Amino acid sequence: MRHILTLIFLLIIKEAVMAQSTDWTTVFIPKDGRTEVRHLDMVFTFPNYTTRAIWESRSEHLRKRILTSTGLYPMPERCPLNPKVTGKIEGEDYTIENVYFESIPGFFVTGNLYRPKGKQGPFPAIANPHGHWVHGRLENQELGSIPGRCINYARLGFVSFAYDMIGYNDSKLQVPHTYGSDPKGYLWGISLMGLQLWNSIRVIDFLQSLPDVDPDRIGCTGASGGGTQTFMLMSIDKRVKVSVPAVMISAYMQGGCLCENAPNLRIDCFNVEIGAMMAPRPMLMLSCTGDWTSHTPEVEYPAIRGIYQMYDAVDKVKNVHVNAGHNYNQESREASYGWFSKWLLGVGDGNSIKETPFELPNSEDMLVFPDGKLPENAITGDQLMAYLIDKAKSQILSLKPKDSATLQAYRDVMGVVYQYAINAKQPETCDLKIEKVNEEKRDNYRLERLIIGQKSVGERIPSLLFVPENPTGAVLIVHQFGKSALADGDSPSPLVKGLLAKSKIVLGIDTFKTGETALISRNESINHFYTYNLSDTALRIQDILTGLAYLQSLAYTVDLIGLDQAGIWCLLARGLARNVNKTIIDANQIDYENDDVWVKDLFIPHIRKAGDLRTSSVLIAPNKLYIHNISDSFPSEWFRDIYSVVGSPESLHIQAEKMSDQGILNIYKE
Template sequence: MRYLIAGLVVLNTFVMARVDGGMSLNVGPVDDKRFASVRHLNMDYDVSYMASRYKDRGQWEKRAAEIREQVLGAAGLLPMPEKCPLNARIFGKIDHGDYTVEKAFFESYPGFYCTGNLYRPKGKGPFPAVLNTHGHWADGRFVDNESSSIPTRAANLAKQGYVVFSYDMIGFNDSKQVIIPEKHDALGDRRNRLWGVSLGGLQTWNSIRAIDFLQSLPEVDPNRIAVTGSSGGGTQTFLVTAADPRITVAAPVCMVSAHMQGGCRCENPPNLRIDTNNVEITAVAAPRPLFLVAATGDWTKNTLEIECPAIRSIYKLLDAEDRISCVRFEAGHNYNKDSREAVYTFFARWLRGLDQPNPVKEIPVKLDKREDLLCFPEGKLPDGSLAPNAIVDLLIERSEKQLDANRPKNRETLAQFRKLYEPALKRALSIPSVFKPVVELRGSVQVDDGEVQKLVVRDDVRGAAVPGLLWKPKNRVPVSSANRIAILVSDEGKQGFLESGGDRAGLLIAKLVEKGWYALAIDVFNSGEHVAPPGSPERDYDKNFFDTYNRTDTAERVYDILLVLESVYNGVLSRELGLSLFGEVALVGTGKAGLWCLLAAPFGKPAKLVVDAAQQDTSDDNLLLQQFYVPCLRRVGDFRTAMVLVSPCHLLIHNTKGKFDTSWAESGYKASGSADRLRISAERLGVEEISAWLSGTH
């Protein structure tokens, strides 16, 4: 999308006109890999690509930045929320001679608490610090058995000279402000995901705020912060490491795997693993020191042969191979004594500068009673605490306030809005940075007003395939003039631009072809003749963390629109047709496709965009949940953000009927100084009016 292109998106309902009859305009079957499989947490991911796809430091650093954004976006943290005061409380000190243990909690959001225990060595410091996460052991931060002992780990780290914060996963011990059902599917309903509210997002935010907490302690060296944990705590470890560059050393234990990604809602915020996996996410730690601990008796049994070599290839790109290590123990799922001692030794090297050949041995310690370590032993939270699950309403309210506060008023605030919300919307829609379209021509037929070319636009990277019909005008412009193309999208597929019989062009196509336009009607994902074949896997957004691993239909349709646009922009389509580069591009759609195209437009960069709002009230959550569901779409400002970001292209929005709110478009265009490029009509405009608007000089 690097060429100077005039783009156009048109959305309306058309009166049909005959072009010719008797021919079949079906493109025929297409092999779209997206219908063949649904990605999920327990499938085998081939991570060998990591050693060959990224050729140099620059390529990986660009990819790592994308993954970091993806992790933050999945957690509902794009744009980054305003950080409230921690209002930390540290109390109930227990003295163990060379270290102390205290109760500690702080507000990660107003009235929402991150709770735990603070272990501190005696002395002034500055000391390195460790975030000590726990997994799904029933006792949480108090677990103490052969396979894992969180208090023993924390106490030994404190004795070795680290400040340690052992904190609760949400729903464990003192953290009772989210109700956790038996299946650990807390906050998992679709509306919460629409708003970017998730258990995994809250835990990632708590981890980020826990770094703030540690850095606020005068005895902590803010440049030496590590994180470690096993199982679900291992997931927290690599997610916060990817999300926050303040983590300087990471040690995920018994978690990083190419064939099991994590089975709890807290490990599966929506959009997190689209086009990626835990192994690649973990590699974002590079070039920071990373230690992988594996076990023969769980899903990390292949770490030395599969996961570690893949991640090591990234460290090699960054000349940092000495900073990644891995070890595997003969054990079941664990963070046992052997694993702990291995981590102690790794931390000693990279946090304390003690590169010693012998492992750091664990010292037996006296563990404190659970009731002496609980922040709220009687279950009573401080005054002003949020009620159970009230965090959802708070986050929605804060999200809307943040959006309103950034509503652009001038060019300066518009630039700030773009900086905050363009990457946020891009991540919500799971738009890749690179498209690699290939065009397959499938023969042509003659019609009254020209020629119809059947074709398929493919993306061999993802296996996407978009069938289309291209009408070629009879009276084509000279090569020296700019060829013009209109890309037509309807929620009915190509049929939306044809007569009911499917073999005759509609009036809009006829008008465009008459004026010398090429007109390309496409079937985006799951529309027209491009629907899931019988026997395809179920696409149920509410099962098996579907939207953690897969794009929803709306997101796939946005993807297809951008794929086809890129085939025009980079010259692939024109070369296949033997034409010069298209100089003016039109993207035309009807019905629901109006809003699909509006979401695509900020990234497709059209110069002209006509949106049939289809009388949709997009402030209604139920409408988005049923017809336009994309996780985190509300969190990033939905269609309001898209209307701002698409400026200053020429924009016509029609068929609003007082239901579709266009005020954000008005704000964006006024701020960009291009209010004259915006036209809004409450009524549905006809083909003549739209054609006149498109053909005029604006």
């Protein structure tokens, strides 16, 4: 009965879809695999990395994934830290200094610096990011005491810095913990997670700058959200020599806060892989029975231990599993004391060291800004956003190619950001899956109805293939309304007819959520959707690349034509495409400098940080490129400059007016 009802439902949907389309252009698609979304609470499986070389290639990919998704590729310029001490507490065998410094001009990292007293340095140092405790770095309770931990580190002979998450304690005077959730910021690679990771990088800079710290002996530890900060930092900063991420490396939950979810971060990976990037440096994984790390001894730890085994370094990774809820309690802290002592002090066997009792100063005395007033040079959240966007723009301009050497340098740097922003790739022929639904012979051409996709992805792209009697080349045409735009009543459109007359095979496709796939829906209401899933625009670009790959598999010279709003999709796709002869782009009067337009019509996280159309031009040149229907804000001069640098100015044609179908066909007379 269930199967009968399902069949009836599919037939109803089919009729509804066909009713929306010109009958002869319809290719019924029952399902597209991309409707299934990734999310933070799904169960992930650690891949089987069979060799160290395979793992290291994957690790390099993950490093670029992390840096690009957090807006840190290429790495920003480091400003002077300008550290200041606003107060000091003298303990019997330790001191606590209330410190702030600038990670970005006018944007502060605030925290407490714990130092040994009565011992001779230089000392190893430990960075201590915190989780979502109510009192942040000042939390002191049974499940976790950050000051108690840092006091014990100082007594053991470590300099220790406990610093605020953005929007906690002193930091909340500047911006809230909800900062960085604006889609406009995402265009420019700005996120709360990215800012926190940058702060952590600057914390290492700060610790290494201290005269009583050995810069080659740096560790990092934190629990929960602080555990996320720990493994994110250790994965991309080799200066972290020893780590203790607590209750956060999990295959079952990836972190639920904005500060743990940068757009694009987990498109194709998860936290256990990121944690494994610590290998072969010493890492203690703290887990517990009462949260999402309850499976660590039999799931996450063996997976990561397998990576350490590739380096003959299994002695450098360990799991301590405590019977408690989500925590960094005394038992967990004592495990960290022994681990850091072995690997940073050269003392002990790495097993737990008993904690000494501690009494905490008044928390008010540990605030950096006890009067609630920021320094005069403090910037606001809006000023921070404007500064970061301006820096991103300046970075692109500073890298603008001037000759062949700088052209390649731009491709090597911004090309990576561009690739990781869009997350699309032209498939190899062997990866394609082509289903022919039917075909019919028409006047002077053959019409094939196809479903195009990739074997490993599960997308199903409805397609129409027009094949003339003696083809000499092929053209992919993309329109915002899909392949039905290639019809004129019961016949092909004048553009298609003209191309067929010139012996060109023509392929029309319904890119993601256009044409027959317009009714596809994904659950975009899940938390941090773009951390785990590509945007609609990015998926459309992938479909364009898949369409190009199919045409190239037919062994013809291939051209690309983008019409109306799909013109910009095609221009972005062309930067990632191989072996395309001519590209003809309708710029659709794009208001290029307006971020609202990019958010509404062309949303791809990080795309503006990646140089958007400008980077596409660098990747396309010196191939033939025709752009029409441009606005005054279109970066025409940049395009012309790039084509001059590559020595092919004649290959670029830009015009303000919109080309007619005949105008496009006239290009084929050249």
